[in-house]
Amino acid sequence: MLAVAVITVSLFSLGWILLGSNDIPVKADPATLAKGKALYDDICATCHGMNGNGDGVLAANLQTKPRNFTTGAFKFRSTLSGQLPTDEDLSITIKSGTHSTAMTTFETFSPEQIWALVQYIKTFSPRFSDSNEYPLKTISYGNEIPFTRESIAKGRKVYVEMQCNKCHGDAGEGNGPSADSMVDNWDDPIQPSDLTNPSALKFATSPAEIFRTFATGLDGTPMPSYREAMSDSEMWNLGNYIYSLQTHQGYYEPIKAEEIK
Numbered sequence: 001m002l003a004v005a006v007i008t009v010s011l012f013s014l015g016w017i018l019l020g021s022n023d024i025p026v027k028a029d030p031a032t033l034a035k036g037k038a039l040y041d042d043i044c045a046t047c048h049g050m051n052g053n054g055d056g057v058l059a060a061n062l063q064t065k066p067r068n069f070t071t072g073a074f075k076f077r078s079t080l081s082g083q084l085p086t087d088e089d090l091s092i093t094i095k096s097g098t099h100s101t102a103m104t105t106f107e108t109f110s111p112e113q114i115w116a117l118v119q120y121i122k123t124f125s126p127r128f129s130d131s132n133e134y135p136l137k138t139i140s141y142g143n144e145i146p147f148t149r150e151s152i153a154k155g156r157k158v159y160v161e162m163q164c165n166k167c168h169g170d171a172g173e174g175n176g177p178s179a180d181s182m183v184d185n186w187d188d189p190i191q192p193s194d195l196t197n198p199s200a201l202k203f204a205t206s207p208a209e210i211f212r213t214f215a216t217g218l219d220g221t222p223m224p225s226y227r228e229a230m231s232d233s234e235m236w237n238l239g240n241y242i243y244s245l246q247t248h249q250g251y252y253e254p255i256k257a258e259e260i261k
């Protein structure tokens with residue numbers, strides 16, 4: 001039997017944010033889990049299902065399906081491809097929601113309520129209590145490169161070299177040759193994002209968030225991780241290029257088809 005660290009009620013009073021650990025599976029005390037379950041059953045289960053498998057009563061009518069929590073695959077993470085999210089990643093999702101989907105913001109929840117929800121949704125996947133999954137490694141960002149014309153031009157080259165256009169299209173509009181008939185790990189249809197439409201974006205709305213998205217990849221979807229494939233400066237230049245597309249502060253016109261050979 002693998003040892004798990006038990007967080008006690010007295011530790012809890014030190015502040016919930018300190019308790020999210022990348023090193024060990026954290027097991028919450030029964031009172032916290034009961035509190036999390038009560039909130040979850042009340043508010044989250046209509047979409048995510050009583051057992052966390054994404055089949056709540058509202059799920060059938062939603063285009064982007066509620067996450068099935070049982071596989072432990074999450075899109076929004078600070079961790080390497082294939083790894084579990086940190087407790088803080090999950091709490092950010094619950095607080096901020098996922099823009100442009102039915103996953104709304106829950107900003108009015110107290111830190112204790114969010115902590116309890118995070119611990120409760122982790123019980124749906126056995127991966128969270130498997131010590132082989134830990135330590136979680138968070139991605140590195142290197143030195144940020146400012147949003148300039150020069151950086152955007154370099155980023156555009158990276159976009160073509162990395163073949164982002166195969167899915168996202170030459171102009172970033174989500175209509176590349178591979179875009180049709182894609183499904184996610186749960187067999188639900190999925191489209192590469194239109195990177196030029198800010199209101200369609202889920203997470204990636206600043207150069208750093210864009211960097212994070214293609215560094216970590218969006219687990220459970222065809223969107224790959226590129227952290228191993230690019231240097232820090234290529235990552236930042238590409239982030240600036242994508243940001244120029246979505247903010248239309250482009251110093252550049254979108255890529256023309258004939259430039260991509």
Ligand code: HEC
Nearest residue numbers: 043044047064065066067074075076093098101102103117
């Ligand atoms: C009205 C429906 C709805 C409700 C209610 C709802 N969610 Fe979601 N949730 C979604 C959808 C849809 C997604 C998938 C978004 C995506 O894949 O882009 C999602 C995704 C998530 C994710 C995963 C994000 C990722 O990184 O992959 C978490 C965590 C989550 N919800 C937690 C909660 C919690 C906790 C509650 C209750 C406080 C809740 N949700 C209530 C619809 C809902």
Ligand code: HEC
Nearest residue numbers: 162164167191192193201202203204213214218221222223
């Ligand atoms: C194999 C197809 C594929 C390739 C190649 C690909 N993507 Fe994606 N990408 C996707 C899909 C599918 C999504 C949508 C995921 C979702 O909606 O949950 C996505 C989402 C994104 C998002 C997130 C937008 C948001 O809603 O927050 C960004 C940013 C992004 N891709 C950038 C890139 C960049 C940059 C590259 C190249 C380095 C790239 N992608 C390569 C398929 C791909």
